[in-house]
Amino acid sequence: xxxxxxxxxxxxxxxxxxxxxxxxxxxxxxxxxxxxxxxxxxxxxxxxxxxxxxxxxxxxxxxxxxxxxxxxxxxxxxxxxxxxxxxxxxxxxxxxxxxxxxxxxxxxxxxxxxxxxxxxxxxxxxxxxxxxxxxxxxxxxxxxxxxxxxxxxxxxxxxxxxxxxxxxxxxxxxxxxxxxxxxxxxxxxxxxxxxxxxxxxxxxxxxxxxxxxxxxxxxxxxxxxxxxxxxxxxxxxxxxxxxxxxxxxxxxxxxxxxxxxxxxxxxxxxxxxxxxxxxxxxxxxxxxxxxxxxxxxxxxxxxxxx
Amino acid sequence: xxxxxxxxxxxxxxxxxxxxxxxxxxxxxxxxxxxxxxxxxxxxxxxxxxxxxxxxxxxxxxxxxxxxxxxxxxxxxxxxxxxxxxxxxxxxxxxxxxxxxxxxxxxxxxxxxxxxxxxxxxxxxxxxxxxxxxxxxxxxxxxxxxxxxxxxxxxxxxxxxxxxxxxxxxxxxxxxxxxxxxxxxxxxxxxxxxxxxxxxxxxxxxxxxxxxxxxxxxxxxxxxxxxxxxxxxxxxxxxxxxxxxxxxxxxxxxxxxxxxxxxxxxxxxxxxxxxxxxxxxxxxxxxxxxxxxxxxxxxxxxxxxxxxxxxxxxxxxxxxxxxxxxxxxxxxxxxxxxxxxxxxxxxxxxxxxxxxxxxxxxxxxxxx
Numbered sequence: 273x274x275x276x277x278x279x280x281x282x283x284x285x286x287x288x289x290x291x292x293x294x295x296x297x298x299x300x301x302x303x304x305x306x307x308x309x310x311x312x313x314x315x316x317x318x319x320x321x322x323x324x325x326x327x328x329x330x331x332x333x334x335x336x337x338x339x340x341x342x343x344x345x346x347x348x349x350x351x352x353x354x355x356x357x358x359x360x361x362x363x364x365x366x367x368x369x370x371x372x373x374x375x376x377x378x379x380x381x382x383x384x385x386x387x388x389x390x391x392x393x394x395x396x397x398x399x400x401x402x403x404x405x406x407x408x409x410x411x412x413x414x415x416x417x418x419x420x421x422x423x424x425x426x427x428x429x430x431x432x433x434x435x436x437x438x439x440x441x442x443x444x445x446x447x448x449x450x451x452x453x454x455x456x457x458x459x460x461x462x463x464x465x466x467x468x469x470x471x472x473x474x475x476x477x478x479x480x481x482x483x484x485x486x487x488x489x490x491x492x493x494x495x496x497x498x499x500x501x502x503x504x505x506x507x508x509x510x511x512x513x514x515x516x517x518x519x520x521x522x523x524x525x526x527x528x529x530x531x532x533x534x535x536x537x538x539x540x541x542x543x544x545x546x547x548x549x550x551x552x553x554x555x556x557x558x559x560x561x562x563x564x565x566x567x568x569x570x571x572x573x574x575x576x577x578x
Numbered sequence: 579x580x581x582x583x584x585x586x587x588x589x590x591x592x593x594x595x596x597x598x599x600x601x602x603x604x605x606x607x608x609x610x611x612x613x614x615x616x617x618x619x620x621x622x623x624x625x626x627x628x629x630x631x632x633x634x635x636x637x638x639x640x641x642x643x644x645x646x647x648x649x650x651x652x653x654x655x656x657x658x659x660x661x662x663x664x665x666x667x668x669x670x671x672x673x674x675x676x677x678x679x680x681x682x683x684x685x686x687x688x689x690x691x692x693x694x695x696x697x698x699x700x701x702x703x704x705x706x707x708x709x710x711x712x713x714x715x716x717x718x719x720x721x722x723x724x725x726x727x728x729x730x731x732x733x734x735x736x737x738x739x740x741x742x743x744x745x746x747x748x749x750x751x752x753x754x755x756x757x758x759x760x761x762x763x764x765x766x767x768x769x770x771x772x773x774x775x776x777x778x779x780x781x782x783x784x785x786x787x788x789x790x791x792x793x794x795x796x797x798x799x800x801x802x803x804x805x806x807x808x809x810x811x812x813x814x815x816x817x818x819x820x821x822x823x824x825x826x827x828x829x830x831x832x833x834x835x836x837x838x839x840x841x842x843x844x845x846x847x848x849x850x851x852x853x854x855x856x857x858x859x860x861x862x863x864x865x866x867x868x869x870x871x872x873x874x875x876x877x878x879x880x881x882x883x884x885x886x887x888x889x890x891x892x893x894x895x896x897x898x899x900x901x902x903x904x905x906x907x908x909x910x911x912x913x914x915x916x917x918x919x920x921x922x923x924x925x926x927x928x929x930x931x932x933x934x935x936x937x938x939x940x941x942x943x944x945x946x
Binding site: 321324325326327328345346349350352354356358359360361362363364365369372373374376377378379403419 | 580581583584585587588591592595596779780781783784785786787788789790943944945946
């Protein structure tokens with residue numbers, strides 16, 4: 273196992289009455305893509321801001337590259353790259369000017385670390401004289417990533433990089449992160465999209481300031497034990513309510529074009545189809561499936577709530 | 579060092595890429611000084627006057643001509659009797675009425691004292707008094723020319739010399755004060771807005787997670803605006819000299835040196851404000867509203883500090899503008915050198931250093 277590059281112990285942070293982070297323990301290994309997955313308001317941004325030395329924790333301890341986020345904040349700031357959740361570059365400066373500015377204040381040059389950003393920057397280089405404010409969401413993201421990388425950080429923190437950009441840009445971004453990982457960077461990324469968990473080496477699922485589970489996506493799926501079925505046919509709205517009304521059904525969720533159903537005991541798929549036919553007169557198709565990572569998180573959430 | 583240069587360059591780009599703000603920053607002082615310069619003045623010119631002169635003899639016509647010859651009075655009309663005066667006042671046609679006694683010249687020749695009545699519209703007491711004084715002075719002058727020997731009853735001869743502003747021009751007093759107020763407000767406003775904009779736009783978040791030191795950010799914010807404010811100061815100074823004919827009797831280099839010092843003081847005060855507030859609106863409100871009143875009232879710009887109650891006099895010492903007004907008046911109007919203003923210069927330097935150090939101390943290295 274590789275050394276841990278981020279170590280978080282019993283970290284808590286409150287804003288007034290709101291407990292944003294509640295006794296967090298985490299360890300991120302060197303060179304991995306670590307995903308922090310959770311809904312809005314779960315505490316993702318707060319955790320990233322504490323790790324990037326922008327906020328002070330109330331209690332607990334965190335180290336990044338072995339340095340304390342409170343005491344050694346000046347050193348950490350030289351070693352990490354940070355891309356906030358909202359676009360935070362100078363909109364009245366051009367792509368090239370933004371990049372040059374951030375390279376200079378980090379006491380480096382674009383030339384020196386061009387190899388790191390080459391793949392990303394080449395895509396926006398044709399527009400380098402365009403002002404950042406006039407770029408599309410995906411292009412802004414590429415510029416922000418270039419600026420966060422230009423000083424060759426050891427750890428890259430990305431706060432919801434895929435929020436608000438189109439599906440193609442999203443795929444491109446994950447490809448880029450994988451390439452960066454191969455160059456030896458540790459990447460700490462947060463996202464509200466559960467399906468992006470499979471892009472990470474390991475993920476932590478965060479909800480209401482608490483970490484529910486930390487594992488590799490495969491590990492999470494493997495540890496999932498409940499039977500799960502994909503249901504198709506009928507009108508979704510009606511069907512999902514009919515399914516939830518059945519005694520054997522534990523939970524039913526819309527999942528793209530199908531409904532994923534978990535039950536309290538293992539059943540034959542026909543059993544479910546028959547029950548719906550009897551109750552609602554609908555013809556549906558049911559098949560047992562392998563749970564994906566989203567099913568695991570939803571089931572995890574359910575356990576917490578109920 | 580490279581980081582600082584990059585930061586300054588970035589600030590200049592912000593300034594030049596926002597032509598609307600640039601126009602406001604450069605245009606506002608020009609409009610202000612022209613408005614203030616022309617509107618705030620206690621000189622009165624071209625006051626309309628009505629004359630009641632039943633005899634129209636040698637001396638009354640000569641004296642009337644003398645009164646009307648300057649730029650102060652314009653003849654509205656000759657009225658047949660005093661009774662019509664009120665109508666003219668009511669209609670707002672005249673500011674002053676001049677009534678000669680009948681048989682004016684004859685009385686004067688006989689060695690008697692003929693009377694002149696001056697009627698003024700005292701709804702505006704200042705104007706009334708000033709007009710009265712003008713006529714009185716012109717009349718006294720005329721009488722003196724007639725009988726040089728009789729001019730000084732009692733044998734005491736009072737001769738007044740108004741130093742540094744012989745013609746008692748209001749603009750001499752207002753232009754230096756205006757330069758001070760405008761530089762103060764514009765500078766503080768620019769720098770406080772510029773730093774809070776980084777907070778509002780979220781760029782502060784990235785600047786914080788960088789090795790850029792607080793003092794670098796602060797100096798990087800101040801330097802570009804020194805140039806901009808200096809441009810402002812020069813424009814106002816040129817307007818003062820060429821439009822309002824205020825002299826610059828002292829050394830230009832010294833004057834500009836002091837202006838730069840005052841600009842740096844104001845800019846760092848603006849930065850200090852912005853370390854304490856989060857939004858551009860609050861920064862604007864504080865730097866304009868909260869600074870404007872004390873600066874105008876307690877700086878000696880309008881009200882003499884010597885006449886204030888002691889607590890206010892003491893507070894006025896904390897107003898940078900007070901010190902700069904003394905400096906700039908001394909250089910522009912009296913033409914003195916550093917030997918006469920080193921104390922005020924020292925106070926301003928101290929204030930600038932204090933504001934910068936306080937800004938660095940107050941600069942939040944984190945988001946909360």
